[in-house]
Amino acid sequence: MxxxxxxxxxxxxxxxxxxxxxxxxxxxxxxxxxxxxxxxxxxxxxxxxxxxxxxxxxxxxxxxxxxxxxxxxxxxxxxxxxxxxxxxxxxxxxxxxxxxxxxxxxxxxxxxxxxxxxxxxxxxxxxxxxxxxxxxxxxxxxxxxxxxxxxxxxxxxxxxxxxxxxSGAGHAMKLLNNTMSMGNLLLAMETVALGARYGIDSERLWDILGNASATSVAFESRMPRVLERDFEAGFSVDFARKDVGLAVDMADSEDFPMVMGSLVHRLYTQASDEGFGEEDVGSVVKMFEQELEDQVGGE
Amino acid sequence: MxxxxxxxxxxxxxxxxxxxxxxxxxxxxxxxxxxxxxxxxxxxxxxxxxxxxxxxxxxxxxxxxxxxxxxxxxxxxxxxxxxxxxxxxxxxxxxxxxxxxxxxxxxxxxxxxxxxxxxxxxxxxxxxxxxxxxxxxxxxxxxxxxxxxxxxxxxxxxxxxxxxxxSGAGHAMKLLNNTMSMGNLLLAMETVALGARYGIDSERLWDILGNASATSVAFESRMPRVLERDFEAGFSVDFARKDVGLAVDMADSEDFPMVMGSLVHRLYTQASDEGFGEEDVGSVVKMFEQELEDQVGGE
Amino acid sequence: MxxxxxxxxxxxxxxxxxxxxxxxxxxxxxxxxxxxxxxxxxxxxxxxxxxxxxxxxxxxxxxxxxxxxxxxxxxxxxxxxxxxxxxxxxxxxxxxxxxxxxxxxxxxxxxxxxxxxxxxxxxxxxxxxxxxxxxxxxxxxxxxxxxxxxxxxxxxxxxxxxxxxxSGAGHAMKLLNNTMSMGNLLLAMETVALGARYGIDSERLWDILGNASATSVAFESRMPRVLERDFEAGFSVDFARKDVGLAVDMADSEDFPMVMGSLVHRLYTQASDEGFGEEDVGSVVKMFEQELEDQVGGE
Amino acid sequence: MxxxxxxxxxxxxxxxxxxxxxxxxxxxxxxxxxxxxxxxxxxxxxxxxxxxxxxxxxxxxxxxxxxxxxxxxxxxxxxxxxxxxxxxxxxxxxxxxxxxxxxxxxxxxxxxxxxxxxxxxxxxxxxxxxxxxxxxxxxxxxxxxxxxxxxxxxxxxxxxxxxxxxSGAGHAMKLLNNTMSMGNLLLAMETVALGARYGIDSERLWDILGNASATSVAFESRMPRVLERDFEAGFSVDFARKDVGLAVDMADSEDFPMVMGSLVHRLYTQASDEGFGEEDVGSVVKMFEQELEDQVGGE
CATH class of the missing domain: 3.40.50.720 (NAD(P)-binding Rossmann-like Domain)
Structure with a gap:
């Protein structure tokens, strides 16, 4: 060598x-x-x-x-x-x-x-x-x-x-990866919160959907921590916001509308604005919870 | 027995x-x-x-x-x-x-x-x-x-x-499952199309993101067929649209805003309106492709 | 006669x-x-x-x-x-x-x-x-x-x-009217809140934009009341939510995606969920205010 | 002097x-x-x-x-x-x-x-x-x-x-003005297209909604031209896209989510991507028309 x-x-x-x-x-x-x-x-x-x-x-x-x-x-x-x-x-x-x-x-x-x-x-x-x-x-x-x-x-x-x-494809690929991943997580947390609102037990939901066609690596990596209300940053909301924002910029420069990715970016911005910027990305679930009885996991 | x-x-x-x-x-x-x-x-x-x-x-x-x-x-x-x-x-x-x-x-x-x-x-x-x-x-x-x-x-x-x-939790769980799954797919197809627009080879993207934190069951079940431009219905756009629509109705009746799920529903509606209603859900990728050179897979 | x-x-x-x-x-x-x-x-x-x-x-x-x-x-x-x-x-x-x-x-x-x-x-x-x-x-x-x-x-x-x-055109026309009107209002309130966040005085903004190409009947009918923090219902958030929701249903039944109208509906749903359902529609501005110093008007 | x-x-x-x-x-x-x-x-x-x-x-x-x-x-x-x-x-x-x-x-x-x-x-x-x-x-x-x-x-x-x-308030005010105005226009064109899809005559819709609570300066300045299918640029889609994009950037730098404005930006990007970038902003109506019989105005 x-x-x-x-x-x-x-x-x-x-x-x-x-x-x-x-x-x-x-x-x-x-x-x-x-x-x-x-x-x-x-x-x-x-x-x-x-x-x-x-x-x-x-x-x-x-x-x-x-x-x-x-x-x-x-x-x-x-x-x-x-x-x-x-x-x-x-x-x-x-x-x-x-x-x-x-x-x-x-x-x-x-x-x-x-x-x-x-x-x-x-x-x-x-x-x-x-x-x-x-x-x-x-x-x-x-x-x-x-x-x-x-x-x-x-x-x-x-x-x-x-x-x-x-040249550029390495950086682009990372942004695409994180946009899909962070988008999957957001969808999962919105869905989990709707389930909780409807009265479905979050542990049971996780048991079922974590093994069904709904699942994703993002859901699997974060949901157990959300259930334990552990929001110490592994990957923070602000990092997610930054990466998805760069992907949206990349789309803009290609004249690509990117409607979904752009909404994902806005929602991480909202999470940051609500004070969760330095917490783990799983904390986006809190945006979707309005009252204590709806809280996902953690009792 | x-x-x-x-x-x-x-x-x-x-x-x-x-x-x-x-x-x-x-x-x-x-x-x-x-x-x-x-x-x-x-x-x-x-x-x-x-x-x-x-x-x-x-x-x-x-x-x-x-x-x-x-x-x-x-x-x-x-x-x-x-x-x-x-x-x-x-x-x-x-x-x-x-x-x-x-x-x-x-x-x-x-x-x-x-x-x-x-x-x-x-x-x-x-x-x-x-x-x-x-x-x-x-x-x-x-x-x-x-x-x-x-x-x-x-x-x-x-x-x-x-x-x-x-009572109702069975039907609710199915709708939550399909909303997450169909949302993950939509995000994946938008991301894949942006990659193609940027010049990233879709097969290579699939090799990498299919094994990375971006992946999901929805991506894994559809992307191989999208790459072969096989849109024969396994689960059709119109079925996806129906299920996500029922989830949005369920959210409405709970006063739950469901911003992401609702955009997912609109985009399946658009796919249906563009003529893909009876094709497989993977055909939503076509909404994101504007010109032939951007087509994902299939040559 | x-x-x-x-x-x-x-x-x-x-x-x-x-x-x-x-x-x-x-x-x-x-x-x-x-x-x-x-x-x-x-x-x-x-x-x-x-x-x-x-x-x-x-x-x-x-x-x-x-x-x-x-x-x-x-x-x-x-x-x-x-x-x-x-x-x-x-x-x-x-x-x-x-x-x-x-x-x-x-x-x-x-x-x-x-x-x-x-x-x-x-x-x-x-x-x-x-x-x-x-x-x-x-x-x-x-x-x-x-x-x-x-x-x-x-x-x-x-x-x-x-x-x-x-037959039906009378009801349809009313729903279209209220969707445009309530959408214009939402856009105006989001814009006003961004201005306040940036440090622009809301009275001055109203003086200028109320007489510029940005204006609309909805803005003109609500902004003076918002500046006085008067949210007693003339037309309530829940009525707006109902009408826009019916317009979205009408669009669904025509296979029309209606991306903007649908987001408008979700945001009135969110306003209702945040407790403003029986207040005047102008109270949607409160969704966009996060901290006291950003409040629009009313001191 | x-x-x-x-x-x-x-x-x-x-x-x-x-x-x-x-x-x-x-x-x-x-x-x-x-x-x-x-x-x-x-x-x-x-x-x-x-x-x-x-x-x-x-x-x-x-x-x-x-x-x-x-x-x-x-x-x-x-x-x-x-x-x-x-x-x-x-x-x-x-x-x-x-x-x-x-x-x-x-x-x-x-x-x-x-x-x-x-x-x-x-x-x-x-x-x-x-x-x-x-x-x-x-x-x-x-x-x-x-x-x-x-x-x-x-x-x-x-x-x-x-x-x-x-300092900055002049530029900010212009961006806020154009975002409201261009958003109002987009909402109006989506609504008009839904009306046409439902079978409502666009001239009649204009007669009614142009004098009702739905109206706005943006609607009034563009709808007559849309009815005559006159899309020669007064203010082009690409200029609208630029201004709304700058407003979204301004929101980002204030940690302000701006969900509506951001969707407005994506839709002007889509209009540009569909080839209408140098046409007048009224041409966004074409994004919402899918088939000839739905065309708004112009026969």
């Missing part, structure tokens, strides 16, 4: 955990973050702190970027001192959750340099990033996806790895 | 097949239908044609009713010569797909007579009714559900049997 | 007021109602109480029916002892707010008798019914609409009178 | 017409545009072409900016060589149709300079900009709005002038 040096730009929750996991797997890892604490933690784990994002990318065969939003991703690649520069030759793995148009803009900027880029958003929580059991959805040139350096890093991080299509 | 005589009022597709299956299982079966041909077919199978619905019920330990809609169910039970009559002592299994308020009205009428009633809608197609592999969702008094005569007939017909709660 | 005897079946708020107004205008008026108090009040005003609805109709040239809902209208016309009977020769004015399919069923039943029927729902409140300033929207045969007896009664009651088309 | 020199940055349809109108009214007008033809046309009318946008602003008491979208507005003010610069002392009138967050960002940038800024979007078409009959909705400091230079230019351009509130 070819030896691969890895870089991580953005050492937050996801980026920091991935860096640590790569160190544990024996990679030499360069990193950078604007926050001094993030850099220190990274150094404590054995990472090599570089002077800048560009410096990380210059020294790494594969450079992960894991950043909070589209604007920052754009600035980090194409702003002053940015990563898309003729002096940088690396394979970028863009792993933030951003809109496909940003992905395409960034990929275009990288095209004019010696570097390559894949969009490789991942699904799974911080635990999965720590223990390498993420699922990766990768867009970009298939040859780059298949290259040894890229595969070394991707396989170290992901338990499952899918090639989604040309 | 106690010997149980069975009756079937309404010998259409579902009722006729159930009657035949009960005969095959060795039951003595009485039947009636307003259509002479339905009565003849039933007699050919070995059924005993009774003079009227009420006559069927008088002679049967357990009497199935399997009728087209709420109005007819109401008329057959409470109209002139109806089943809810002091001379009738049987256990009714009301198996039509109707709205819970009708179920409750009929159950009330039966309460004043020596008979008992369970609402026992079934899911599954005509084949399942023929070979006894239906799933039954049963509402009514639990003691009646547990009674030997009722169990004899229900177990002969259903591979799976669930007690859903008090 | 030909002398016309008038009958009123259903002496509730609307029917009672219309009867009183016809008496004031010098008509001989026969009436019936199941409630003894309603009959007494009517007799006190100088009305002649008949033995039954059918008796009213037998003795009147023109017979108004003004009843609570579709089921009762159907029963009063086609049930036992009903108005649609060979012994009855009158011109019915069906003035209840009901669904067009009921209108058509009733009109068909009347067709087989010597009587004629127009559907003639009216818009306006109890005051208008008392002082003869209602607006009438009439469906049925144009010759019957033009007949002297019908015109005598209609003109006595209505300040404005419109022929809407064949 | 104090003499006021005026500047216009962006000499497109709206900006060019306003410049010409100001010249006609006797103002000295400086202008700039990236397009040479736009500059030439402006010079032909008697305008003084400046070297750059910043040069225009330096030489003008009041400087209008009239640009295509939020990104360009941001770049023109805050990019390299931009208008927000310590060397510029003028009163900006930002007249583009943009999102309130952009307005606020630009206003903040101007705050650090000697200049002042008002957001002053205008409603009305190119003709109104030429003959000074626009309606202006102005946000910003009230003292700046009241200042003589600003009033001189605003009154020369607008027949009606409204102070909407603090």
């Amino acid at each position: 070819v030896e691969t040096t890895a870089g991580v730009v953005g050492l937050g929750k996801m980026g920091g955990n991935m860096a640590k996991h790569l160190l544990d797997e024996g990679f030499e890892v360069y990193g950078h973050d604007l926050q001094p604490e993030a850099r220190e933690t990274f150094a404590d784990y054995g990472g090599i702190v570089a002077d800048s994002g560009r410096d990380v990318a210059r020294r790494s065969d594969v450079t992960i970027t894991s950043l909070p939003n589209s604007e920052i991703v754009k600035a980090v690649y194409t702003g002053e001192g940015g990563l898309a520069h003729e002096s940088v030759e690396t394979t970028f793995l863009e792993m933030s959750t951003i809109a496909p148009p940003t992905t395409e803009a960034v990929a275009e900027a990288v095209e004019d340099t010696p570097a390559e880029i894949l969009d490789a958003p991942i699904t799974g929580g911080p635990e999965n990033s720590r223990d390498g059991t993420l699922t990766g959805l990768v867009g970009g040139k298939e040859a780059v996806f298949d290259s040894e350096h890229a595969q070394n890093v991707l396989q170290a991080l992901c338990a499952e790895l899918h090639y989604a299509g040309s | 106690v010997e149980t005589t069975a009756g079937v009022v309404g010998l259409g597709k579902m009722g006729g097949n159930m009657a035949k299956h009960l005969l095959d299982e060795g039951f003595e079966v009485y039947g009636h239908d307003l259509q002479p041909e339905a009565r003849e077919t039933f007699a050919d199978y070995g059924g005993i044609v009774a003079d009227s619905g009420r006559d069927v019920a008088r002679r049967s330990d357990v009497t199935i009713t399997s009728l087209p809609n709420s109005e007819i169910v109401k008329a057959v039970y409470t109209g002139e010569g109806g089943l809810a009559h002091e001379s009738v002592e049987t256990t009714f299994l009301e198996m039509s797909t109707i709205a819970p308020p009708t179920t409750e009205a009929v159950a009330e009428a039966v309460e004043d007579t020596p008979a008992e009633i369970l609402d026992a809608p079934i899911t599954g197609g005509p084949e399942n009714s023929r070979d006894g592999t239906l799933t039954g969702l049963v509402g009514g008094k639990e003691a009646v559900f547990d009674s030997e005569h009722a169990q004899n007939v229900l177990q002969a017909l259903c591979a799976e049997l669930h007690y859903a709660g008090s | 030909v002398e016309t005897t008038a009958g009123v079946v259903g002496l509730g708020k609307m029917g009672g007021n219309m009867a009183k107004h016809l008496l004031d205008e010098g008509f001989e008026v026969y009436g019936h109602d199941l409630q003894p108090e309603a009959r007494e009040t009517f007799a006190d005003y100088g009305g002649i109480v008949a033995d039954s609805g059918r008796d009213v109709a037998r003795r009147s040239d023109v017979t108004i029916t003004s009843l609570p809902n579709s089921e009762i209208v159907k029963a009063v016309y086609t049930g036992e002892g009903g108005l649609a009977h060979e012994s009855v020769e009158t011109t019915f004015l069906e003035m209840s707010t009901i669904a067009p399919p009921t209108t058509e069923a009733v009109a068909e039943a009347v067709e087989d008798t010597p009587a004629e029927i127009l559907d003639a729902p009216i818009t306006g409140g109890p005051e208008n019914s008392r002082d003869g300033t209602l607006t009438g929207l009439v469906g049925g045969k144009e010759a019957v609409f033009d007949s002297e007896h019908a015109q005598n009664v209609l003109q006595a009651l209505c300040a404005e009178l419109h022929y809407a088309g064949s | 104090v003499e006021t020199t005026a500047g216009v940055v962006g000499l497109g349809k709206m900006g060019g017409n306003m410049a010409k109108h100001l010249l006609d009214e006797g103002f000295e007008v400086y202008g700039h545009d990236l397009q040479p033809e736009a500059r030439e046309t402006f010079a032909d009318y008697g305008g003084i072409v400046a070297d750059s946008g910043r040069d225009v602003a330096r030489r003008s008491d009041v400087t209008i900016t009239s640009l295509p979208n939020s990104e360009i507005v941001k770049a023109v003010y805050t990019g390299e060589g931009g208008l927000a610069h310590e060397s510029v002392e003028t009163t900006f009138l930002e007249m583009s149709t943009i999102a309130p967050p952009t307005t606020e960002a630009v206003a903040e940038a101007v705050e650090d300079t000697p200049a002042e800024i008002l957001d002053a979007p205008i409603t009305g078409g190119p003709e109104n900009s030429r003959d000074g009959t626009l309606t202006g909705l102005v946000g910003g400091k009230e003292a700046v709005f009241d200042s003589e230079h600003a009033q001189n230019v605003l009154q020369a351009l607008c027949a009606e002038l409204h102070y909407a509130g603090s």
Whole structure:
């Protein structure tokens, strides 16, 4: 196996955990973050702190970027001192959750340099990033996806790895996944609440519908927690709202009406507005409950 | 085992097949239908044609009713010569797909007579009714559900049997199931069409999302057929529209807004209006495709 | 002018007021109602109480029916002892707010008798019914609409009178009117609330948008009351919900998806569910206000 | 009256017409545009072409900016060589149709300079900009709005002038106006199409509902043209879609769910996707017509 040096730009929750996991797997890892604490933690784990994002990318065969939003991703690649520069030759793995148009803009900027880029958003929580059991959805040139350096890093991080299509398809696929999933959940919670309103016991409903044609992964992953009134965030309402919102933007830019997805987005916005933004997505059930006697589960 | 005589009022597709299956299982079966041909077919199978619905019920330990809609169910039970009559002592299994308020009205009428009633809608197609592999969702008094005569007939017909709660809960549970299921399908087809619009290959999308958190039984049961452009009805758009419409009515009668379910109903109505009413529910994907190059699957 | 005897079946708020107004205008008026108090009040005003609805109709040239809902209208016309009977020769004015399919069923039943029927729902409140300033929207045969007896009664009651088309068109037109109007109001209240959320003063918004292309009769009739937080019912949320619901049913029976109207119905249902059912329709603004500082008007 | 020199940055349809109108009214007008033809046309009318946008602003008491979208507005003010610069002392009138967050960002940038800024979007078409009959909705400091230079230019351009509130309120008010108006239109067209489907003559419906509580300025301005099947753009579907989309974005940034407005946006997107983007907004009626016999008006 070819030896691969890895870089991580953005050492937050996801980026920091991935860096640590790569160190544990024996990679030499360069990193950078604007926050001094993030850099220190990274150094404590054995990472090599570089002077800048560009410096990380210059020294790494594969450079992960894991950043909070589209604007920052754009600035980090194409702003002053940015990563898309003729002096940088690396394979970028863009792993933030951003809109496909940003992905395409960034990929275009990288095209004019010696570097390559894949969009490789991942699904799974911080635990999965720590223990390498993420699922990766990768867009970009298939040859780059298949290259040894890229595969070394991707396989170290992901338990499952899918090639989604040309540039932007990785990010798009993740948004489509989360829109379906979060939409299925919303439908399930509305239905469960109607059942409760009608007088059907929620445990019994779950026993029956959880094993019938109504079921979905989203229903199965959340309903047991809803029944226990456990709304500690695994995946928060605000994250769901963000992802579905990006899918709606993607639809807008394709002139695609997306009536269902758009209503899903509005309802997660409403949940956020009602104060559940930082709770687990299962808390959308509370929007559909009006009085105590209708509460789903939890006595 | 106690010997149980069975009756079937309404010998259409579902009722006729159930009657035949009960005969095959060795039951003595009485039947009636307003259509002479339905009565003849039933007699050919070995059924005993009774003079009227009420006559069927008088002679049967357990009497199935399997009728087209709420109005007819109401008329057959409470109209002139109806089943809810002091001379009738049987256990009714009301198996039509109707709205819970009708179920409750009929159950009330039966309460004043020596008979008992369970609402026992079934899911599954005509084949399942023929070979006894239906799933039954049963509402009514639990003691009646547990009674030997009722169990004899229900177990002969259903591979799976669930007690859903008090009177009306069986019908309600079926409507909730189909609303979630048909809503999940609609979300999936909208998402798939957006993916196609964006340029993502539908086979690849199916490979990935069919194994990810986006998936649902509805997606899994329909997507392979959509990819082959096979829209021959398993469960038709018009049946989906009917069931979701009944769920919306049920919500209305509970003052429950049901914003998502209601949009689902409108979209199945639109599919019907666009000419897909008798096609399989998967054909809703066609509403979301505007041009040939966006078609999902099928080349 | 030909002398016309008038009958009123259903002496509730609307029917009672219309009867009183016809008496004031010098008509001989026969009436019936199941409630003894309603009959007494009517007799006190100088009305002649008949033995039954059918008796009213037998003795009147023109017979108004003004009843609570579709089921009762159907029963009063086609049930036992009903108005649609060979012994009855009158011109019915069906003035209840009901669904067009009921209108058509009733009109068909009347067709087989010597009587004629127009559907003639009216818009306006109890005051208008008392002082003869209602607006009438009439469906049925144009010759019957033009007949002297019908015109005598209609003109006595209505300040404005419109022929809407064949049987059912009067009721349909009223539902279409109220759906547009109540939809315009909902859009206005959502917009006003967004403005308040953004920090725009509601009085100033009303000054500007009430005179701009955004405005509508619904906005103009409700916004001044909303600004004064006056939610005493002129037209209640529950009446709006009922009318829009009937329009959605009408659309369903025409296979017309009606996506906007359906969402309007769900939102009035939500307003009702949140406890505003008996308040004025302007109270829908409260659904869109989440916190005190966002309240529209009223300090 | 104090003499006021005026500047216009962006000499497109709206900006060019306003410049010409100001010249006609006797103002000295400086202008700039990236397009040479736009500059030439402006010079032909008697305008003084400046070297750059910043040069225009330096030489003008009041400087209008009239640009295509939020990104360009941001770049023109805050990019390299931009208008927000310590060397510029003028009163900006930002007249583009943009999102309130952009307005606020630009206003903040101007705050650090000697200049002042008002957001002053205008409603009305190119003709109104030429003959000074626009309606202006102005946000910003009230003292700046009241200042003589600003009033001189605003009154020369607008027949009606409204102070909407603090910075951003002008743009916000315009978006709220257009959302209500375009939503009212959509509701009206859906209702009209349902009427046609039911068999109600559209001319008769217009006669009745155009004078009833259902009516709105939007209905009144478009329905006569729809009845004549005249869809030549006065205000195009794509412009409606843009404005409602900006209102939805504004709602998103306030965590305001905006369920109705969001559906309105999706339906204009659908109209655009069905090929009506450049037609007049009245053409949304075509989305609701499925077969020739249902066509509204036009035979």
